[in-house]
Each structure stands twice: as structure tokens, then as C-alpha cells.
Amino acid sequence: MRTLALLLVLSGCAAAIDPVDLRARLTDDYIARLAVPLILVQVPQRGLVATLVPTGQNGTVRSWRSRDAVQLSYDQGVLVATRGLGHDLMSADVAGTVAALRGRSGQYDRASSVVDGAFRTVVTHWTCAMSRHGGLSHDAPTGPVAVTVFVETCTGPTTIENRYHVGADGVLWWSRQWASTEVGVLETERMKR
Amino acid sequence: MHRLGAIWLAMLMWSSMVAAQDVPIQYNTYGAPGLIDMPIASSAPDAELAFSTSSFAGQTRNTLTFQVSPRLSASFRYADLDDVRGQRDVLYGTILDRSLALHYRFADETGHRPALAIGVNDFVGTGIYSGEYVVATKTLHPHVMATLGIGWGRLAGVGGFDGPFGARPDPDIGEGGTVGSRPFFQGNAALFGGMHWQASDRVGLALEYSSDAYPYEDGPAFDRQIPINIGLTYAPRPDLRLSARYLHGAELGMQLTYVVNPLHPPAGSGFDPAPPPVRPRAVRSHLLQTSDSRLADALAAEGLILHAVSRTGPVLSIEIENKRYAAGAQAVGRTARVLSRIAPADVTHLRIALTDSGMASSVVDIPRASLESAEFALDGTDQIRRASEIQPHFDRPIAASRFPVFDWEIGPYITPNLFDPDDPLRADIGVAVDAQMRLATGVVAMGTLRQRLAGNLDQATRVSDSVLPRVRSDFRLYDQEGDADLVDLTLGWYTQPSPEVTTRLSAGLFETMFAGASAEVLWRPHDSDFAFGLELNALRQRDYDGGFGLLDYQVNTGHASVYWQIGQGYAAQVDAGRYLAGDWGATLHLSRQFANGWSLGTFTTFTDVSFEDFGEGSFDKGISITVPLSWISGRARRDTLDATVRPVTRDGGARVMIEGRLYELTQPLMAEAINNSWGRFWR
Numbered sequence: 010m011r012t013l014a015l016l017l018v019l020s021g022c023a024a025a026i027d028p029v030d031l032r033a034r035l036t037d038d039y040i041a042r043l044a045v046p047l048i049l050v051q052v053p054q055r056g057l058v059a060t061l062v063p064t065g066q067n068g069t070v071r072s073w074r075s076r077d078a079v080q081l082s083y084d085q086g087v088l089v090a091t092r093g094l095g096h097d098l099m100s101a102d103v104a105g106t107v108a109a110l111r112g113r114s115g116q117y118d119r120a121s122s123v124v125d126g127a128f129r130t131v132v133t134h135w136t137c138a139m140s141r142h143g144g145l146s147h148d149a150p151t152g153p154v155a156v157t158v159f160v161e162t163c164t165g166p167t168t169i170e171n172r173y174h175v176g177a178d179g180v181l182w183w184s185r186q187w188a189s190t191e192v193g194v195l196e197t198e199r200m201k202r
Numbered sequence: 203m204h205r206l207g208a209i210w211l212a213m214l215m216w217s218s219m220v221a222a223q224d225v226p227i228q229y230n231t232y233g234a235p236g237l238i239d240m241p242i243a244s245s246a247p248d249a250e251l252a253f254s255t256s257s258f259a260g261q262t263r264n265t266l267t268f269q270v271s272p273r274l275s276a277s278f279r280y281a282d283l284d285d286v287r288g289q290r291d292v293l294y295g296t297i298l299d300r301s302l303a304l305h306y307r308f309a310d311e312t313g314h315r316p317a318l319a320i321g322v323n324d325f326v327g328t329g330i331y332s333g334e335y336v337v338a339t340k341t342l343h344p345h346v347m348a349t350l351g352i353g354w355g356r357l358a359g360v361g362g363f364d365g366p367f368g369a370r371p372d373p374d375i376g377e378g379g380t381v382g383s384r385p386f387f388q389g390n391a392a393l394f395g396g397m398h399w400q401a402s403d404r405v406g407l408a409l410e411y412s413s414d415a416y417p418y419e420d421g422p423a424f425d426r427q428i429p430i431n432i433g434l435t436y437a438p439r440p441d442l443r444l445s446a447r448y449l450h451g452a453e454l455g456m457q458l459t460y461v462v463n464p465l466h467p468p469a470g471s472g473f474d475p476a477p478p479p480v481r482p483r484a485v486r487s488h489l490l491q492t493s494d495s496r497l498a499d500a501l502a503a504e505g506l507i508l509h510a511v512s513r514t515g516p517v518l519s520i521e522i523e524n525k526r527y528a529a530g531a532q533a534v535g536r537t538a539r540v541l542s543r544i545a546p547a548d549v550t551h552l553r554i555a556l557t558d559s560g561m562a563s564s565v566v567d568i569p570r571a572s573l574e575s576a577e578f579a580l581d582g583t584d585q586i587r588r589a590s591e592i593q594p595h596f597d598r599p600i601a602a603s604r605f606p607v608f609d610w611e612i613g614p615y616i617t618p619n620l621f622d623p624d625d626p627l628r629a630d631i632g633v634a635v636d637a638q639m640r641l642a643t644g645v646v647a648m649g650t651l652r653q654r655l656a657g658n659l660d661q662a663t664r665v666s667d668s669v670l671p672r673v674r675s676d677f678r679l680y681d682q683e684g685d686a687d688l689v690d691l692t693l694g695w696y697t698q699p700s701p702e703v704t705t706r707l708s709a710g711l712f713e714t715m716f717a718g719a720s721a722e723v724l725w726r727p728h729d730s731d732f733a734f735g736l737e738l739n740a741l742r743q744r745d746y747d748g749g750f751g752l753l754d755y756q757v758n759t760g761h762a763s764v765y766w767q768i769g770q771g772y773a774a775q776v777d778a779g780r781y782l783a784g785d786w787g788a789t790l791h792l793s794r795q796f797a798n799g800w801s802l803g804t805f806t807t808f809t810d811v812s813f814e815d816f817g818e819g820s821f822d823k824g825i826s827i828t829v830p831l832s833w834i835s836g837r838a839r840r841d842t843l844d845a846t847v848r849p850v851t852r853d854g855g856a857r858v859m860i861e862g863r864l865y866e867l868t869q870p871l872m873a874e875a876i877n878n879s880w881g882r883f884w885r
Contacts, residue, residue, distance in 0.1 A: 065479025070578045072479045080476030082578060089578050092477065092885070095836055096470030099884060102580035120580050126465040128529055128797040128881040130583045191470055 031058050032198075040150040040201050047201040048073055050081060052094065054193030060200070081195070086110075086173070086181030088188060088195060096191035099124050109139035110159055110173060110181075119163055123189055135165035147174050147182045150200055156182055163187075228398060228406060228435055228443070229459045231256040232323070232331070233265020234277050234305055237396040237410040238431040238447050240357075242349045243319035243339035245307045248272045249796070250463045258447070258455030259424035260284030266825070268802055270794060276804075277303040278825055279331075280620075280849070285422040286330070293422055300849040302326050316340035322386060323356070326823075330418060333357040334387050335394075349410075350395040354387050359415025360429045362390030396431075406435040416450070427451030464800035469836025471885055474527075477504070477536045481543040482574040497544055504536045505838065507607065509557055516550040519565075521557050525609075528799045528832045528840060529879030530556055530870050534566050538573055545570075555595050556871050559696040559862070560644025561704050562595040563726070563871040577884070587880050592873040594701050594728045610637040615652060619659055619677070620847055630657030630681065634689075644698075648861065649691035652748075669815050670853040671755055673715065673782035677851060679746040680714050687748030689714055694862055702727050704864050713859040716741045716782070717752060724864035728873070735763040735865060739858055741782070757784055759858060765865055767874065771795050773803075775865075782856040785809035789822075789855065797878040799830030799842060807855030815854070822855035824848035 032049060040047070050073075051058045061073035061081060070089060072082040079093040087103040087110070098121055105117025119135040142158040156174040163169050167190075174183040185196045227246045230236025233254040235246055246252065246269045254265050260283070267277040283297045301324035309318035316338040324331035337351030351357075354365055370389025396410025412429050420426040433447035445457040478500070497520075498508040505526025512519050518541060524533035537554050545552070552573070555565040572589035576582040615634040620627065632654040639647045659681035666675035692710035699705065702725060709719040718741035726733040738760040745751030761779035768774055771794050778788040787810060793803025806823045813820035829843040869875055 065481065067480055067482050067574065067577050074476060078475030080479070082479075084578065093473055093475055095473050097885070099471065100578060100580050100582050122580060122583075124471050124583075124881045124885060126463075126467045126470075126796075126798055128531075128879045130581075130881050132580070189470075 031060070035060070035150065035200055037150050043201050045201070049198045049200050050075075051196040052188075052192060052194075053196065054191075055094070081197075083197070086184065086197075088184075088186040088197070091188050091192065091195070094188070094192050096123065096189045098122075098188045098192070099130065105137060106139070106161060106171075109137075109161070110175060111179075114139075121189070133165050135163035135169070137161055137163040145174060147176070149182055154180075154182055226400070226406075226437065226440070226443075228408065228445075229254050229265075229267065229457075229461075231258070231447075231455065231457060232263060232277065232303065233267050233279060233459075234303055234321070235267075235275065237349060237398055237408045238433045238449070239412045239414055240349070240353075240394045240396060240410050241305065241319070241321055241335055241337050241351065242347070242398075243307060243317040243337045243351075244311075244347070245269060245273060245275060245305070245317075245319070246461075247463060247465075249465045249794075250461055251802070252459055252461045254457060254459040256445075256455060256457035258449055259419065259453045261419060261423065270802075273307045275305045277305070278847075279303065281331075283330070283419070283423075286418045287422050288418065297328075297330070299328055299330055301328070301331050303331075311339070311341060325386075331356055333414075345400040347398045348395070349397070350393065352391050353394055353413050354389060354391050355385070356417070357394060357413050358390040358392040359417055360392055360413045362392040362413075365389055365391035404437045406437075408433040408435070412450070424450070424453050464796045464798065464802075464833070467798065467833045467836070471882075472832065472838065473836040474532075474838040474885065477885070478539050478543060480539050480573055480577045483547045483570070497540070500540045500544060501537065504533075504540060506533060506537060506540075513549070516548060517553055518545050518549045518551070519553040519555070521555045521562065523557050524840070524870070526838045526840060527882075528830050528838070529797070529882035529885070530876045531879040532838075532882040532885050534568075534876060535883035535885070538568050542570065542573055556876070558867055558871060559640075559646055559694070561696055561698045561868055561871065563701070563728075563868060564592050564873040564876060565595045566876060567591045567593065583881055583883055586883055592876055594873075605640060605642050607640040608637070609639075610635065612636075617657075617659065619662075619681075628657070628659050628662060630654050630659045632656070632685075644696040646694045646696070646862070647692070648694075650689040652687045652689050654685040654687070668817060668853045670783040670785070670811060671757070673743065673755070673757075673853050674851050674856045675853050676746070677715075680748070682746070684747035684749065687714060688750070689748070690861060692861070696862075696864075696867075704868055706862065706864050708860065708862070711744065711750070712741075712861075714748065715744055716858045717744050718742055718858075720858075720860055722864055724868065726865075726868060726872075731767040731769070733765040733865060735761075735765070737761050737763070737779075737863075739860075741858055757782055761857070763865070771797070777857070781807075781809055781854070782858060783811065783853045785811045785854055787811075787855060789857070791826075793826070797881075798833055799828065800833065801826070801828040803827075809855045811854035817850075817852050819850040819852060822848065822852065 045062050048061050059075040061075045064074035065072040070082050070084045072080055074080045082090040084103055085107050087106050089101045089103055091097045100122045102120040105119055116138050119137045120132055122130050122132045125131050139159055139161045145156050145158050147154045147156040154176050156176050159173040161171040169187040172185045175181055183198050185194050187194050227235050227244055229252050231239050234241055236242050248269055250269045252267045256263050262282040263279055265277050265279040267275055269275045279301045281299045286294045286297050288294055303323040305321040307317055307319040311317035318338050321335050323333045333353055333355035335351050335353040335357050339347055339349045341347050367388045370385040392413040394411055394413035398408045400406045410431050412431050416426055428451035431449045433445055435443050435445040437443045441461050443459040447455040449455050501508045507523040509523055510521040522537050527533045534554050538552055541552050550570050552568045553565050555562045568590045572586055576585035579585050612635045616629055616631050618629040632652055634652045636650050662678045666672050668675040690711050692708050694708035697705045704724050706722040711717045720739045722737040724735040740758050743753040743755040745753055759780045761777040763777045766774045773793050773795055775791040780786050787808050789805055789807040791803055791805045793801055795801045803826045808821055824847050826846045831841050832839050
């Protein structure tokens, strides 16, 4: 198993770090002093954890980059691309998901693409439904935030489930989103807006 | 070319895992898709490569099988056979036997019909395994396959009946190497068959009725009892299979099979650092003037060398050299993104050309607006391809790069010598330094120095018995003398007098055995699957010690070449001309090339040297394998692991090895190469 260099904005340390440990090291003081937005991302299937800072904005898509040059792109909080994880999510159509998080009901389509070993694009289509679950208190660095839990179930070649914790102001505080079969899910936590 | 083979091969074994399938294809003791000894009609997944070693009763077979196309597979086998009976009951203590086999599935399995295949075993070797078959395989249950076939030759040893196509002469275990008038599908025929049950993902069981009576082995090597074999296969990983068999009611057999598929890189899209994101023009104001040094630095961070940049109205043209990416389109994509961040806002079109050694072939014209809109689109790869144009590169900007550019690498190397008749596994290991210096546009000096640390190549004792000038067969002397070798040291000058014509002049120490001067011209018409080349060399043999000394042997060689991209990744090449021993003839190369850089091929050379004068093997032939190191490691890099395997190294049909021949050098610059790798534009 590869061990990836982990990104730590705060210490620059590249040693293997327990995810809980890294989360604990992002103290409220430290977060408050940060001049840039920050997300904390875990990839449980790979045993990876990293903090990422914004590196680009194209329309509604914001890209975040880790110190070891892994890049994750989210369209209004919904994952649309990964780069540098191996078996990357190359692109995604998440218009339906974004609309459903804003309250639109009913089934919708979703699609994602990867690049195969012969350098061809392979697109996978999904049919999804979003369900809204009750409120929850999210423990944000700035204090507890009331969030609504959305659960998205998509059926395609397999079934995937994504979770989104959305604040009253529309901020996506926490999510668990599927990237690709080999990468698994990404858990993204908003640490600094 | 890469000489750090050992470590990379180990990494390949370590890292590659193939996708699981319902009933994985099993490889038989001959290394071909099959039950235990018998073949089946099913094929392995397209492009799968299987390395297998099987052994029982002193019969060891090492086989490389490649699924050349979805229907055709080819096996190259090297067998070490103990206690075998030859003609007139002569007993051989040990025979090292090389053989080739082909398997073609001519009908697919349907709901009611089995898959059907035809195969030929051992059609150029000594013929000890010579046999042919037609076989049917049907899936009876998701995990159970049944096979029934009819065999000739060796596969008609048990329960044979008069075949329809006449009598079959005995094989002649002689020099080998001739296809000649093989008695395909002649003589007796017999039925064979069996079942395979995949009990779980990891465990499979096989039972077969074998029509092979082991005519040369039964008696001296083992005592065959019954025509029944049973076997158990265990797969600790999807790419590794261990088999144990009880064969012919007499002997236990073991087999290890390792499979790897060029189409399934272990790291998927790879761990290359993420590219810089596109910066849309609306986000912030851009520089009014492009700063060349800032651009060069930004490109260098992506492994790209800026050679030239020029601006005509809203069009920014740039020439870059790709030092890092196996996929040309990935280099183009990264250049485009760097330019999106740096180019003045009134630049609307980016024209990106890839160059190497002062040569270019195509330019990709990308509308900047499409780059901005397609970055995160689901079909962004298609969108940007449709919006862009790949054109022949005519209006080349003046090169503005700074010289000299110096590159070097140090690392371990391994030089295996497989198939030495006395010891099929010889190798040296040591440390190699590769250096390259670009002195001016198209002028490249390069060299390789090697220090041997350990190995047994020098222990070969067989003295060349060649009646030809010993241009290759004295390899033992080269291996023995001198631990430090200057492998090559050359100065090359490349020019491009017209967009479709490139030239090379080079001189120096080309390889361990030959030095001299070489001139080459290549005509590669745009939009054509063909290219034509001519090469002339004045050569002198190098001394055995790996220094600057030369021997007396001099020869002028040269070849006219035709290159053909057949389509679907298949390629053919014919070189006709004069070889190192002064012999005249032609070489046919056939290969399958993958967009990701893998290549597998065969070559065959016939010259005016008679089979008798050539010696063992009768004519020069072999297989070549190229594995991109980026495929193994998942890290972007352009170098490859190259292996050429010849059953026997003799002096006929030998060609001087020259690094940087034009076809290979210009291939990645072609529109076709950029197109074939386009899926990585956004990677």
C-alpha cells in the first residue's frame, strides 16, 4: 500500500498522521488566524487526510489544492473532479444534485467520468433521489451550527450514497461524497469559510 | 530506453492488479488458455499478458502468452526438458526447447452455441510439442465451463483415429527455426475434453481427459498410467495463480501464473500532481505583456521546456518540449492551462506545438473561451477536442530556448541474458549514469556509463562457433572484459528541412559493440499511415573492454524502411538492406502499441546467410516489450523499460542499435499520438 505524503498547512509535516489527530490540531485559534478558506478532507479507503486551500475558481466551481498537489473541485460544494488520487473522478454532471440540495424534489440524473488505461473517457450514468432528514448540530470550528442532513441515493452500475450537512444559510459544512470505485468516498469538512 | 530494469520489474509485480471477472481464464501447463494440459476455446481478456512456469516430472515450461487481439493469442515458450526420447530412441538428458503457439477464437459463445477456436502448437521450433486442435467451450453455469476438442499431432496420442487429412511425418528435433512444410492437421486425430469449475473467486477445479500420450517423455521421464488429469488453482491475488495437478495418474505438477494487462494501469489515471486550474479571463486582469521567463518557469514546474513563444494579434503560438508525460495531450492540456493563467486577456487562441530535438509535426489550436467553458463539463474532454484543431506544423516560430540544457540520471541497471543454452538465467547488475546535453536546436550529445557490481554474465563459457563475422556472437567477450563500460557516447544533429521530412546525422559509440557514423532521413507524410526512411551507417566493431578502442572489423550497413500504422494500435515495419555481418536481407516487425506507451511486438529477419551458416535457430527472430515506467509507478515520466528477447543470439540479420532513430523520436509529435492520448487533456 502506498503511503501518500499528507498535506498539513499548519506544520508542513508529511508524516503519517491519524485523521483524528489532524482534526484536533486544527484548533479554533489556528482556524481564526487563517487568512484563507480551508477544508479538511479524508479518503477513508486510502487512509488519507489533508487540508486544502482554494487554488482556482471557474464559474461556480471552486478548486482546492493540498500541499502534495492533490486537487479537488466542487461545484457549490458538490464534488465534480479529483486530480492526483489515481483513478480520479475526471468530471461529473451534478446539476440535479445541486438543485435537489436547494429543495427541488423528484428523481434526477447524475453522471461521472473516468479516464481508462487506453486514455479513453468512460462515462457512468446514475439515477438519483435526494431525501431530507432532520436537523443536526454540526460542530464547526466557530461553534455549533444547525444543519439539515440530506441523503442522496444513486443507482447505476452500483448503488452509492452521498450525505450533505447544509446550514440554514446554504453553507455545506460537511459531506461524504463518492468519487470513484477505487478511491471510494471523500469526507469534506468546511473548516474556514 | 531504460536500464534500471530490476527495480521497475519488481514494482510491476508488486503494483499491478487486474480487474476481477466472473470466471477468470486459466492457463494450462503450456501457458495457453486451457484446462490442465488441454486447450480451451475461450480467450483471455484483450491485451492480457500471462507469464507462467509449470513443472512436472522434469518437464519445465516457461511461457509468455499475449492476447494479441480479442480473438488471437500468441505464446512463446522456453522449455527445459529432462530425460526425453528423440528419434531412433536416442535419449536426451536435457533439451532446452523454444516453441511458438497461436490460438484463434473464430466463434463467440452465444446462448446456444459454444465458443470455437483453432490452434497450432510449436510451428517454428523443433516440433516436439507439434500439434493442432479445434476446440469448443461452453459456459454451462456462471461458474462451470465444459470443453470438447479434436486434436492432431501430439494431441492425437490417446484414442487416435484416422484423421481426414492424410498421414503425418515424425518431428525432427534438429536445428529448429524452420516453419517449412509442417504437417498441420495431418495424421491421426483424437478427442479431448474436460470441465472447469470456479468454486470461488480464488479457487478453481479442473478435470480433463488428455489426448496427449507424452510419446517422448513416457518411459524415460515418467510412467504414464491414465489419460486423466485433475487440477486445483488458487488465486491469492487476481493477477497471481498457483496450480497443483495430478497428471496422468503418475506425477504431481505445479504451476505459477502471473497476469498483467496493459489496459489496466494499477494507478488508474495516475498520481501525477494536479495541473494548475484554468484561470478565466473574467476573474482578474492579466498581464498586458507575456513575460517569457515567468512563462518558462510556470511550464518548467509542469515538466515542460519552453522553446519558443510568439504573438500574432489574438493568437499566441508556443513551442514546448514534453519531458514528463507519456500522453502528448496531457502536455498540451497543461500548457494550455498555464497559458490561461498568464497570457494577456486579449489573446483568444492558443497554438501549442510539441517539439523534440528541433523537430515538430503538429500544432494544436485551442480557443481560449472553450478552455474556460469545458474545464469542468462532464464531456469537457470531447468539448475541448471538438473546439480545437490539430494541424500540420508549418509556421514554426524561431526557437528561442537557452542552451545548453543538461539532464542526467543515475540508478541501478540489470542486463539479463535469457536463454543462454548453458544457463538460461544470466544477468549482471550495477550502476548506470545516463546523461544528455542539448547544445543547440537539434544538436544533442548523450552518453551512458555503467559500472558492473555483480553478476554471472562473465561465467558463460560457450565460445562462438559462428562462421560469419562475429558481430553479435562474441557477446561473452564483451561481458567478461572490463567492469566499467562506456555503453554509448554520441553526438547527433537533427534537422527538419520540410514539415514532413526529418534528418539525423550522428557519430560516436552507438552501442557496446559498434561505433561509427550514421545518416538517416525520414519522410512522414501528414494524414498518411505510412512513412519511409533511409539509413546509412559506416561502422567499426568496438573492443571488448567497453572503452574507446576499436577492433579491425569494419562494415557499411544501411536500410530502407517502410513504417505502417495499420490501425487499432497495430503497426508493421519492414527494413530491407545490409546487416552487420555484411549480409543482405529484410526484417519484418509487427507490434501492438497502446496509447499509454506499452508495446509488444515480434521481429523476424531473413538474409542471404543460409540457415546452416546462421547456426542454431536458422534465422534471427525475437520479441520486444516496452513498458512505460509511468504505467508501473503511476508517476508521470516518459522513460520506458525495453526488453528484446531473442531465443538465440547469432551473427546473421543483426542491426546496429542507435538511440534516437527518427521514427521513434517523431512519433509522439504526430497528430495521431496527440489524438490517441486526448483522454488525458484535463489530467
